[in-house]
Amino acid sequence: MTVPTRTRHTTRRSRRFELRATALYFALLAVILALVGAAARTAAAAAVHRPSWAVALALVGVGAAMAGFRGKRRISAARIARRAAEALDEATHTAVEALDAQPPAPAVGLVPAGAGAGGGSLGTDPTVLLPETVPEAPADTVEIAYEALDPDEFEQAVAELCRRDGCLDVDVVGGAGDLGADVVARTPDGRLVVIQCKRYCDGNRVGSQDLQRFGGTCFTVHGADVAIVVTTSDFTAPALDYAEQCGIVCVDGPQLQRWQEDAGPRPWEAQPSVA
Known part of the structure; x- marks a missing residue:
């Protein structure tokens, strides 16, 4: 008695689908690299003025990396891009809030109204500011031959x-x-x-x-x-x-x-x- 052999049908992905996937992969990779570069520039700028921002951005980046590789499962490119965008958006909001919280710069070239020469007072309101007077240098007389x-x-x-x-x-x-x-x-x-x-x-x-x-x-x-x-x-x-x-x-x-x-x-x- 002859046992009929079962024909195996192998499914092969079309070449068109592989090219599209590769193109999508490189496009997402470019987006990720751009986001990483922007995050790096933001972190560098924040580290100059506020070191605590740099620590916060580093923790956000480490957390995103650990979440991506957790479980050794296949990483979704769309998920990585989404998380990177969220981290960048959070860092941007943090920087904007910190800039808004900075105190205003002091006025330059202004002196209190009551600080006149000889201890005199020009008024009773201590909040009034007058422009500082800079004496002009005397002009030199040029003798012409x-x-x-x-x-x-x-x-x-x-x-x-x-x-x-x-x-x-x-x-x-x-x-x-x-x-x-x-x-x-x-x-x-x-x-x-x-x-x-x-x-x-x-x-x-x-x-x-x-x-x-x-x-x-x-x-x-x-x-x-x-x-x-x-x-x-x-x-x-x-x-x-x-x-x-x-x-x-x-x-x-x-x-x-x-x-x-x-x-x-x-x-x-x-x-x-x-x-």
Whole structure:
């Protein structure tokens, strides 16, 4: 009697199913690694400020690992991801609560109102805060060596003195065809000032011919209310005589230095001659 043999039917998973499972495994693994990295960064940041947070996060991680491997059963990737997410969420809430519980930072640059100089009091309310006054350092006076400047720089320096002393509409117009006017400006009281700049060395004095050329244009052409000649050197006697006759203000080297130091009247405030 022949015993019929039983045919075994083996079930084989389709290749499509294995590829899907592998892809799902790697996707979940990437999520887990991202969560682990975020948890590690959170733990590192917490350990710097609050060491107790680091201990709490470490205990949460150890508990999750022990729960996953308990019983040596097959670990579910979805379960691991869920537990990791819960641990991260708990750590985040702990960090937020701790930050909210921190005291506010003290005000910087404020002093009590009653702490004035000499023990004086500015009020009776001790909660009033006033801004702390920081004394300003005195500005240094820069002395300019006008003799070392070139003619253009000398004109700019004279124009800057006019601006410093309150003149308006200050303009440097020196150059070819300027007809003797190097700097024009308006005094604070509205008068038109026309200045000719002569950057000469000590041995070269401004002569009467220079004054005559300037005197022929400063009033008739430029319409000056105040005509001024500024030099780094000096004027000859005939030049001073002509300036006195025409009403031109002459400013020599020492007077220019006093003007810069603000130690005397402005040129448009002086009498129209320099003896």
